[in-house]
Amino acid sequence: xxxxxxxxxxxxxxxxxxxxxxxxxxxxxxxxxxxxxxxxxxxxxxxxxxxxxxxxxxxxxxxxxxxxxxxxxxxxxxxxxxxxx
Numbered sequence: 831x832x833x834x835x836x837x838x839x840x841x842x843x844x845x846x847x848x849x850x851x852x853x854x855x856x857x858x859x860x861x862x863x864x865x866x867x868x869x870x871x872x873x874x875x876x877x878x879x880x881x882x883x884x885x886x887x888x889x890x891x892x893x894x895x896x897x898x899x900x901x902x903x904x905x906x907x908x909x910x911x912x913x914x915x
Contacts, residue, residue, distance in 0.1 A: 832874035840865030840887075858893045 843861035848854060866884030870877050888899040902908060 832872040835872050836865050836869040836874060839868045855893050858891060859888070862887045862891070862893060 840861045843864055844858055848857045862884055865887075866880060869880040869884070874880070885899050888894040889896040
């Protein structure tokens, strides 16, 4: 049930008509981002895993290159914040 809400959110946005002036990859990025946010709220699995699935979806669908999708994890400040928790 929880996964259904997440998938329906992402698919619903991705399959909706793209507004004029918005590129297709940007629209797919919005769909994956909102599905990830809904996944964090619905919690079909722990939050960290939901976020990693969102990053994986970006790379697998070709919305972003793998290096760009994972580039946020290369920043030492991100790891400093994560280590604080």
